[in-house]
Amino acid sequence: MDTPGNDQTPGKGQEPQMAEGQAREGSVTWKIIEYVFDKPFLAASAVGFGIHILLAVNEFITIRGNYITDLGQDFVTNYIYATFKILIPFLIPFAITSIGKMITTRSNKTSLTYFPEANPDIVMKLSHSGEPIYINRSAKGMMECTGVSGPEALLPENYREMIQDIVPGTPHGPIRKTIGQTELAYTFNCFPDELAYFVSGRDITQKARLEDALAHAHENFTNMVDFLDEKLDTFEEETFRFDAHTMEMMDHLLDDGTGSGPHRATHIFMAERDSAGSLKGHIYKKEAGRVVGLPELIEIDPSQDRVAITLGEKDVVLSNWEDSGSTLEEYQRGFHHMVRQRVGTIERFITYRSGDVAILAFFKGRRVDDFDARELKGLSVFSNSLKRISDKVEETRNAFRYTVDALARAAEANDEDTGEHIVRVNDYSHAIAEVLGLEQSFIDNMHYSAQMHDVGKVHVHPDILRKKGPLTGPERKEMMMHPEYGARILGESPRLALAAEIALTHHENFTGGGYPGDLKGNGIPISGRIVKVADIYDALRQARSYKPAFSHERAMEIITRGDHITNPSDFDPEVLAAFVSIEREISRIYDDSLLREKSWTAK
Structure with missing residues (x-):
């Protein structure tokens, strides 16, 4: 009874094994034959003995003779003939195989001689x-x-x-x-x-160039990713400035002049499209390791000037003059004349426009390739994205400042001050902060936050704010609450944190005795110390129900020497010194403000 796996007849599974065994046997046999015939002595021996055996068999079959006995008789009768009869079956194969091997060797040597030459x-x-x-x-x-x-x-x-x-x-x-x-x-x-x-x-020149290009592309890509990652990590709506980002991007793209590192651009023309469709921008380059924007504004009308920067509207475009089919001199005609003047002889470029931002980068040296183009495109797209964010941030920032300005003016509505008072305090504070060398973000923030120093007065009764004579005790107590009212109104919004700090501390004295917290020294925030001197100066310059308007000279004398109300020790000495050092600018700010008021009154 047959069962699966017990079939005794040669099956399909055994056929490959049999064929493989036969192939191995054939391979060994062939190797033996090759070895024997590669050696003339062995080949001659094998053939000679084979011939003698065949002759002996033939003689035995045909005449029943004995081949060996016959050879012995031949030696007796004619030993020379017998010797040749024995040796010829060996000599002829030996000669043939020797000559064949010599011809083969010579042919191989000839072929090997031709091979290196080819x-x-x-x-x-x-x-x-x-x-x-x-x-x-x-x-x-x-x-x-x-x-x-x-x-x-x-x-x-x-x-x-x-x-x-x-x-x-x-x-x-x-x-x-x-x-x-x-x-x-x-x-x-x-x-x-x-x-x-x-x-x-x-x-391997071409291979090496490709390897270098790939290495540079990898380095550029890594740098670009690091650059973008840093920008995203450090992006803050309040402090972001597109112009500063542009300079940082140029620093990444422009060649530092050392000739080492990735292939970088020598010049970059960056332009923005305006509402009329024209491209307006500047050329950037590096000088002494620092990015410099050339002052000339270059304006291009794409409908009239079909120059290089207008080519990258749909996709990134790269060009090497060697591939243009024109001479280097003719190649220059594809660029705006002001660009040629600043860049010099142009050999190759890459351009791309993402949204309203167009970038045209100029290179020298090796040819630009897709790796270079992709890096520029990536940065252009990212730059345009940040430009759009920047525009939205600026819109938000302007709306915020408009709201802050309206709130500050509302606080002045029931006071004797005009709306110009808050504008002047902004300008004084900004100027003092600059002299003190404070961080730029703080200086910028001071320029719109200082005006809200008296925003708490919206909670003070209008009769108290407008009262001509001296305030009573309760009225004065109520008036002294306006710093706390202001801090409450402004709340805990990060955008209004500096304004709330100013509102709460601008009536504190450096030596103590101020209100509402009786703070002193560096316990008073620098913002409050700055606005204190700015606010008092402007109050001295303005006419009040209880005093006339003082001149700049008189106001400076009161602040620096004191009177029955003001004591110089109330001010931070460092802030006061900064204020005094720019008194001419302070006076100009006040005078310009009066001119604006007169102009509005005339209208």
Whole structure:
């Protein structure tokens, strides 16, 4: 009974095994035959003995004779004939196989001689001491191309020492050698039966350029990712300025002049499209490691001027003048005349426009490629995104400042001050903060936050604010609450934090005794210390129900020397010194404000 797996007949599974065994046997037999016939003595012996055996068999079959006995009789009668009769079956195969091997060897040597000459790679044979004893046609051509004096100059500088360490039969390399703009890669070898070294060299200039381009592209891409990552990590709506971002992006794209590192642009023309469709912008370059924006404004009308910067509307465009089909002089006609004046001779460029921002980068040296183009496109897209964010931030910032300004003016509605008072306090505070060398973000914030110092007065009864005579005790107590009212109104919004700080502390005295917290010294925020002197100066300059308007000189005298109300020790000495150092600017701010008031009154 047959069961699966017990079939005793040769099946499909056994056929491949049988074929494989037969192939192995055939391979061994063929190798034996090749070995025998590669050796003339063995071949002659095998053929000679074979012939003698066939002759003996033939004689036995035909005449029932004995071949060996006959050879013995032949030796007796004619030993020379008998000797030739025995040796000829050996000599003829020996001669044939020897001549055949000699012809084959000669043919192989001839082929090997032709092979290096036809080889596109450099092929050299070196003596045991390293002297070139053979160079092929490609090596000679490379010598002419590179202008070197001899074949040794093509090889690596230390090749003589290096070949001494080569293990026979083990290739050593690749070893690189640079000659001018040509990059070569060599492999050295030595064979046990040769007292010489064999060298093959290949021109890998194009490969090396691609490797360099890939390495530079990788470095550029890494730098770009790091740059974008940093921008996103540090992005703050309040402090972001597109102009500052533009300079940082230019610093990333522009060449530093050292000639090392990634391929960078020598100049960049960056333009924005206005509402009329024109492109307006400036050229940037690096001087002494710092990005400089050239002052001339370049304006291009894309409908009239079909210059390079207008080409990248749909996708990034790169151009090398060698590929343009024109001369370098003719190539210059594709650029705005002001661009040519600033950049000089233009060899290659990349341009791309993302949204309203167009960038045209100029390069020198090696050709620009897709790697360079993709980096510029990536930064352009990111830059345009930040530009849009910047525009929205600016809209929000303007709306916020308008609201702050309206709130500050509302607080002045029931006071004797005009709306110009809050504008002047902003300007005084901004100027003092600049002299003190405070951070730019703080200075900018002071310029709109200082005006809200008296916003708490909206909670003070109008009769108290407008009262002509001295305030009573309860009225004065109520008036002294306006700093706390102001801080409550402004709340805890991060955008209004500085304004709330100013509102709460601008009536504190540096030596103590102020209100509402009786703070002193550095316990009073610098913002409050600045606005205190700015507010008092402006109050002294204005006419009140209980006093006339003082001149600038008189106001400065009261602040620096004191009177029955004001004491110089009430002010931070450092802030007061900064204020005094710019008193002319302070006076100009006040005078300009009066001119504006008169102009509005006349209208």
